[in-house]
Amino acid sequence: MRHRPDRRPVGDPLPPPRPLSRRPDPSLTKAVDVTAHTTPPTAAPARPASAGPPRARRAAATASVWYLRAMALLNVLAVLSVPLRDRVHEYNEGEHFTPYLLTAGLVSAVLALWLAIAMRRRKRAAWIFNVVLAALTLAGMALFLLVPDQELDFRGHWVNWASAALTALFLMALLVGRKEFTSKGDRSNPRTALAALxxxxxxxxxxxxxLVQATGSGTGAVLSDRLGYVLARFVTLDPTERAARLVQVPGWVDGTLNVTAALLFLSVLYVAFRSPRGRVMLSEDDETRLRTLLDRHGERDSLGYFALRRDKAAIFSPSGKAAVTYRVVGGVSLASGDPIGDPEAWPGAIDAWLAEAREHAWVPAVMGASEEAGVIYGRHGLSALELGDEAIVEVADFTLEGRAMRGVRQAHNRVRRAGYSVRVRRHEDIPEPEMARLVADADRWRDGATERGFSMALGRLGAPDDGRCVMVECHDTHGDLRALLSFVPWGTKGLSLDLMRRDRDSDNGLMEFMVIELLRQADEVGLARVSLNFAMFRSVFERGDRLGAGPVLRLWRATLGFCSRWWQIESLYRANAKYRPIWEPRFILFHKSSELPRIAVASGRAEGFVTTPGLPALFRRRSRACS
Known part of the structure; x- marks a missing residue:
């Protein structure tokens, strides 16, 4: 059973904070998957976490990324600085040429920046693109330098030799660091990128x-000249002397053409280097294996049953004794809760999950991990940030007596006097027609069209395989259903809140009444503990209201209070605090702090709080389901 902090009533002084790196449970001190070194011959052996690539190869890969960043910066400076832009154009149009990707154009800046990002994520497609383009560029430079020209003397200018040397060094760095770029892209990317282009x-x-036809002026310009002018403007802002003589347009037209080209290249680069979407559902075999692990180790984590969401994928340790469940959202491999199964096999499952994320250039992240799992994830290079607290009520310790419970006791008595009653049943004990009516009522009472939840919600109600779930129904004096709660199993003696719905025209206090009645009828379903809602940033609300709270904490408290108008952050904390629960901290785990904004957007999308506009059919990929 997982570690539990001491019971602490709300409002009592806080104990000293517990660092995540504290000594873990003794059962985890030797948390090593004993089969990690006996991987079947058909599976590729995972590289040990401590074994890094050769220093020269790693340095070469990093140098190629910094070269692209430098070219992006120089192109941006050239776009903004007229003298620098004129100098680059003078070099490129006369007897000089500049290094790879230095053209003083916005498109080149976008291209170099995007390639730098893709190369930093070690994407193989970006490496191939750079090798081919840099090799062609260097071949052209060599042709100019080695073959004499009667009109132009390319060999007599040191700038050309320096440009060729820089391009050659960049190409050499790519070749030396070749084995570093192993992240795979989506198979449909090349043809989709060509179609988009x-x-x-x-x-x-x-x-x-x-635009050129409507606003341009000049002498002797035909359609091919206008088309050439437009294509030239896609690369740079300033036209050549010949183009300026034939076609003359206002400056805003040149800027519009350049920005249009930059947007076009962004779209092409996005579809060319995007990561695979990943699997979007569990296979029947994966679900069966997960249920077996939950039967054996389901007591450890109250969120374990949510691993059975069918929009998640599962990856198992080599021994099959543990698994990490995740979903890929916006290039983020988002796991939730603790790994499922034997803690001694957790490292094997985490290694497999991280290896898959590296292979596809996904950003690994974990939402809602416990402190116990956070220690193990930390050994694999993930950092932790406290996300909030889970409210857990122990049935044996719960009581309505005492002054602190006066408000809850009065609300319960008021609803009971109004004639409401509660019925508690396992899903498997509810007849199918009656379950269909419950599901219909739950859908009707849902706030909005989007079903929210990912890390702490099952995402379905009434499925035949979820017969051990518990339904709490609240009926009024006429026998009409006015609210319902659904809980998923937490081991054999625990429940974790999954769904909470009520008729908006019903009386206030129904949810408190239903929770208390569930605790009173705990013996009927063999209940020892209940996990209620998750309170995000609970410590901020609790400490921010205290005497002596600093200005930064008060400002953060006020900000969260303002956001609670839309996302019910504070109301969830208040709704749970009235039961005086045990607060179990939950963490978000990540590799780099710079990836937190991307992880936040991905988790918001997964939970249903952030929606993205639909993409055109050209940019959408078909979901890959488990076979």
Whole structure:
């Protein structure tokens, strides 16, 4: 059974904070998957966490990324600085040439920056793109430098030799660091990128020709000249002397064409280097294996049953004794709760999950991990940030007596006097037609069209496989259903809140009445403990209201209070605190703090709090389900 902090009533002085790196449970001191070194021959052996690549290869890969960042910066500076832009254009149009990707254009800046991001994530497609383009660029430079030209003397300018040397060094760094770029992309990326490029060029070219035709002036310009002018503006802001003589347009047209090209290239680069979406559902075999692990080790984590969400994927340790369940959202491999199964096999499952994330350039993150799991994840390089607290009520310790419970006791008595009654049943004991009516009422009472929840919600109600779940129904004096709660199993003697719905026209206090009645009828379902709602940033609300709270804490408290108008952050904390529960901390785990904004957006999307606009069909990928 998982470690529990001492019972602490709300409002009592806080104990000293417990660091996540404290000595873990003795059962975890030797948490090593004993089969980690006996992987079947068909599986590729995982690289040990401590074994890094050779220093030279790693340095070469890093140098190539910094080269692209430098080119992006120089291109941006050239776009903003007229003298620098003129100098670059003078070099490129005369007897000089500049290093790879230095063109003083916004498109080149976007391209270099995007390639730097993709290369930093070790994407193989970005490496191939750079090798091919840099090799072609270097071959062209070598041709100019080694083959004499009667009109232009390319060999007589040191800038050309320096540009060729820089390009050659960049290409050499790519080749030396080749084995570092192992992250796979989606198989549909190349053809989708080509389709996006072709379609975008047609649309943006037509737009550019229309603008040039409507606003341009000049002598002797034909359609091919206008098209050439538009294509040239896609690369740089300033036209050549010949183009300026034939086509003359206002400056805003040149800027529009350049920005349009940058947006086009962003779209093409997005579909060319995006990561695979990942599996979106559990297979029947995965679900069976997870249920077996939950039967053996379900007591450890109150969120364990939520691993059975069918929009998650599961990856198992080599021994099959543990698993990590996750979902890929926006390039983030988002796991939730603790690994399922034997803690001694957790490291094997975590290694497999992290290896898959590296293979596909996904950002690994964990939502709602316990302190126990956070220690194990920390040994694999993940950092922890406290996300909030889970409210847990021990049935044996719960009482309505005492002044602190006066408000809850009065609310319970008021609802009971109004004639409401509560019925507690296992899902498997509810007839199918009656369950269908309960599901219909739950859908009707849902706040909004989106079903929210990911890490602490099952995402379905009434499924035949979830017969051990518990339904709490509240009926009024006429026998009409006015509210319901659904709980998932937490081992054999615990429940974890999954769904909470009520008729908006019903009396206040129904939820408190139902929770208390469930605790009173605990013997009927063999109940010893109940996990209620998760209170995000609970410590901020509790400490921010105290005398002597500092200005930073008070400001953070006020900010969360303002956000609670839409996301019920504070109300969830208040609703749970009235039961005087045990607060179990939950953590978000991540590799780099710079990835936290991306992880926050991904978790918001997974939980249903953040919605993204639909993409055109060209940019959407077909979901890959488990076989």
């Amino acid at each position: 072709a379609g975008g060029l047609v649309l943006s070219g037509a737009l550019g020709i229309g």
